[in-house]
Amino acid sequence: MxxxxxxxxxxxxxxxxxxxxxxxxxxxxxxxxxxxxxxxxxxxxxxxxxxxxxxxxxxxxxxxxxxxxxCDRADDRVHQAMPKLSAVLATYDMPEDGPTRPLSELREEVAEVVVWRLAAQYVRISRHAAGLLAELGRAFHSAPARRRVEIAELLVAAYRAADAVAYKYGAYDLSARLIDLMRWAASQADNPLLEATVAYTRAETYLAAEAHAAGLHALEHALDIVPRHPAGPVADAARGALHMRAAVIAGRAGNAEVAAAHLADARCLAAHVPEGTYQGTGFGPDSVRIHELSVAVSLGDGFVRRVLETVGAWVPSDALTAERRSGFHIELARAQLWSGRADRAFTSLQTARRIAPQHTREHAWVREDAATLRRLKRSDAENLSKFAEWCRAGE
CATH class of the missing domain: 1.10.260.40 (lambda repressor-like DNA-binding domains)
Structure with a gap:
């Protein structure tokens, strides 16, 4: 470039x-x-x-x-990387010959890619994902059995980062393939809690397809099989994240009672878990609070007004990941728009953009709400029009 x-x-x-x-x-x-x-x-x-x-x-x-x-430079760079990524996935079990760095260096790069995912740096991920996955594949298949366990865990994290890009940019078939490979890699690792990570990520395919009943069933099945012991923050966070995502899917299905039950379970687990990132997923009291807003927005107007009163002036701490914080402001904007607070809704969208522009621009709700605001709003029309053009509102 x-x-x-x-x-x-x-x-x-x-x-x-x-x-x-x-x-x-x-x-x-x-x-x-x-x-x-x-x-x-x-x-x-x-x-x-x-x-x-x-x-x-x-x-x-x-x-x-x-x-x-x-406006389209980021899109172009991501989409140009997709064919190479697809080719690497096609040869996951027979990777092409090439150099392989020491495991310590691969571990460092995977950790960096995970940071990019949590910060919604999709362009960066797209530039590195294919080469990193190819190299991890070579490392896995050439390593002795005792070393494959750790490499398999690295593969799960790298596949998940690549999936974040594919899913956000609408490449759902590629996303489904990456999740299948996450499941394969998790089966090669000696870490039962990785199954929770895979189930959490896989739920996005059900959300994309609006297959809410199947998605809820899959998450509840994962909760049944995720080990409860040894107890500790990592295990509690794994279960709590599944409850949060199950609550969102139940909300999308309009099932307020089931959503409330899963949120209650998530809150209970979060009471014993400091806010943080566990196995690549954020969990803790603030994360649960953000998901309460997400569920309310999914359920509709009556729930939105109540949760807006609860949220008040609260905003997530900067310690949370950029993707999660921008997601909060995107959903807050929708709640404010539905409550007739157009000016506040636009301010929330602008905040989401400042926090994580790539995540905000690729979010379908941002486009929908920006288009609605442009029809309804008269003040600050110039900035609103620029924002709507930036996020391709109405497409």
Missing amino acids: NADGTTGTGKRIAYQRRPARLTQQELARAAGIALGTVRKIERGERGVGEGVLNAIAAALGVDVTCLLSG
């Missing part, structure tokens, strides 16, 4: 420097590039290579897509 400064990337970098309170020299130092390079980029006198652009985005503390010119 070569982002051409003359098409707007340079201007976007200059614009983002202001809220970051960085001079050109400070940005150059933080990004590890020459001051002259920053100056030329901002003036549109030279293009921006991918490595430089990522370094600048990291120094500014923004998502790289905020610096790209053109």
Whole structure:
């Protein structure tokens, strides 16, 4: 990728420097590039290579897509990566020959990819997923049996990160394939709690297909077989995450009683689990509170008004993952819109965008609600129109 400064990337970098309170020299130092390079980029006198652009985005503390010119650049980069990813999945059991780094280095890269997933950095994941999965496949099939267990766990995490991209960008067949491979890899690992991770992730296929009864049955079956011992935060978080997702699916099905029961079980487990990320899934009291809003939005107006009163001015802590925090504001926007609070709804959508722009832009509810707001709202019409165009509202 070569982002051409003359098409707007340079201007976007200059614009983002202001809220970051960085001079050109400070940005150059933080990004590890020459001051002259920053100056030329901002003036549109030279293009921006991918490595430089990522370094600048990291120094500014923004998502790289905020610096790209053109609404479809992120989409293009993700979709261009899909064929290569599909090819790697087709040869998961007979990977092509190639180099394989030491397990310690693979472990570090998988950990980094998991961080990207939780931060909704889908473009970054798409750029690395195929190569990482191919290398993990070679490592798994060439390793002695005693080493395969850990590599299998790494495969589960890497498949899940790739699935996050496929699912968010509507490649549901590819997503289903990745989840099947998650299940295969989990079966190779000596970690029963990984089955809960797979079941949690697999539930998205039921949500996409609106197969709520089947999804709820699958999650409740997973709860029955997930081991309760040894007790501890990781095991409790695994069960709690399943209850949260079951509550959401029950809400989508309009079953308020079942949703409430699962939320109650999740709250009970969260009372003993500090908020955090367990086996790649966020769980704790704040996560449950966010899911209460999600369930209320699924159930409709009567539930929304009650939960809005409960939420009040509360917002998730910055310690929660970007994807989960942006999801909260997206669902809060829908609740506010349904309650006749259009201005607040637009503010919530803008907050979601600041937290995780890629996640926000690819969320179907964002497009629907932005289109509705554009029809209803008159104040701040220019910013609303720009936002609606950014998220492709009405498509």
